[in-house]
Amino acid sequence: MSPLPSRTTQRNSLVKPLIPTALLTASLLAACSSNPTTPATQATRPAFVSAVQVTATDTPAGVAQRLGGTIISWPTDCAGSCTALVGLAERPAATLGAQSTGTVEANRDVFSAGGAITAVMGGSRHYMTGSRHYMTGDFTAPWSSGTYSPIPENAPLWQKIGLEQAHSLAPELGAGITVAVIDSGIDLTHPAFQSSLTASGTWKDFYGLDNLPQEEGEIGVGAYGHGTNVAGIVLQVAPAAKILPIRVLGPDGSGDVAGVAQAILYAADQGAKVINLSLGSLENSSIVEDVIRQVTARGVYVVAAAGNDNQERIVYPAALATKKGSFGEYLLSVGSSDLNDLKSSFSNYARTLEIVGPGENVYAPYPDNMVAAWSGTSMAAPMMAGGLALALGQELRVAGKDLTKKMAESAFDVYNNGANEAYKDMLGVKGRVDLVKFLKDTTRQ
Known part of the structure; x- marks a missing residue:
């Protein structure tokens, strides 16, 4: 990858206070801290x-x-x-x-990323911070050749959703499909993204107010690495898709209504076919709702995380997914399950939730050439975004407006034999995503 362009805005050493506890609950951040590298803007x-x-x-x-x-x-x-x-x-x-x-x-800090970092790895040196174990160094695999490949630690997850067979059913692997990751930015220099990003002239940072959506922060603090992880999950599911990186969240994971609204419209204008929103708020923003209405009416798919506070409710904008019209057709709400197809302890649930995915301990790229595992509905959502990209890269045999419905209806039944009895009909139409059945139901083989 060529050297990054210089930022058009200066970075000052400003200390940003912690988000109040009430806002943390509303925005579903599992870990949050002040950060000394807040953009002056x-x-x-x-x-x-x-x-x-x-x-x-x-x-x-x-x-x-x-x-x-x-x-x-x-x-x-x-x-x-x-x-x-x-x-x-x-x-x-x-x-x-x-x-x-x-x-x-x-406007300020209405939206936030969800999820918690569980492990970071990357070389021969390591150190401890609290209960977390980090490794740093000259870690380059599995991207040493500039080509992305699955991370071995994710094998049980990918077996669960049938990813290997899904790749054989969708041999284009999402080629020609742009997935916008609207998040905390990504590590633009990570070798995992060397050939997987859209042209640099399309990148946007609505938080730092420039064109360089680079992750900022420090290892293990706040949302640092969240967007990098989300983008990496999309690419493991749809390796030939292109990622459009758009930053709307700061190092502590919070972001503004104006930034999210602008980012959604911008992503659609740049040709993104799928938009991933691993962020949310307990309060609906009519401004963001309106822009989602606009882009879904244009046939752009929006995948949104359901939230991580183990409540019988879905955060916004995921909660809009069952509205009539283009919302119901192109917006998909996503919760999280574990490897036993049981509801993740943190995942929100509701009768309006459409689908769940295995969102626990999902490994993906982390800043500074490392790999990290995160858990959250934020990690399940990009699996659906990648799954949609796989289907869209092939010849469809269903109408585009039916694609999210088919993904929900083709899911594995997580209620079978009394499983998830306490959450009956609240973990999706049927439950956990099944990429094989989804692709067989929607694409020409």
Whole structure:
């Protein structure tokens, strides 16, 4: 891989406080810490964001002045009524009127990554931090030749979902399909991604406000490595797919409504056919809901994690997956199961949950040429994203709008013989993903 371009924003040594406990619960972070490498640009994040309708006669300066805010994004080629995002320091005065201010929501740290790191490995040196064991060094396999190959530690997971046979059923391996990973960024220099990323001109960082979605942080702290792991899982399932890296989360795993909304639209505009959202919030964002409606209406698949607080509820935007129209057709909610097809202790569950995948101790690339295992619904979601990429790389024999439905209906029955009795009908339509049956049901063999 060629050297990375320089960042357009400067990094200062700023200390970012811990997320409050209440927000941690809402955003489902299993581990969180302050980090001294927060981008300087994040100090000016607006507290609120407004999605306001504008026309071709409106100007950014005029709208910003009317609302007393700053323009975050402005539509191009607006022929009728379009939406602009405006950052606000406080809620606008009621005298402006709802039509003038549009939809106003809290912006900062509404979304967060979920999951917990369980192991890191990578060479001859090792050290201990608490109960975690890390290894560092000149680890390059299984990417020493620049070609991605399965990680041996994941063999039981891949056997469970039939990955080896799935690859024989979908020999294109996802070629020609772009999967956008909207997350904490990825380690752009990791050898696992040498030939698996979209062109660097397409990369985007809506957290650091530049075009370099590089992971930031330190080993074992917060969400450092989360996006790298998620992208690596996609590639183990669909090795020939391309990853579009988009960063919306900081080192502590939190991110803003404006960043997530912009990232989803941007991914679709860049040609992503599948978008992976291993992030969520207990509160629905109507702004994010609207952009998901827009991209799913364009036939873009969105895969979203269900959350990790062991509750009978699904976080947003995964909770939108059973809405009528394009939401139900192109948005897929994903929970986690273990290798015995039992609900993972951390996974959320609900009668509206569509499918689960084996999301415990999933090994994938980690920053600095290492490998790490994470557990969470965040790890199950990219298995579905990769599975969709496998199918989309082949000739389909079902309508595109039926693909997520077929994935859920072809799953292995995790309720058989009384299993998961306490969670009956709350771990998906049938249960755990079965890539072999899914591909046989949806692609021409």
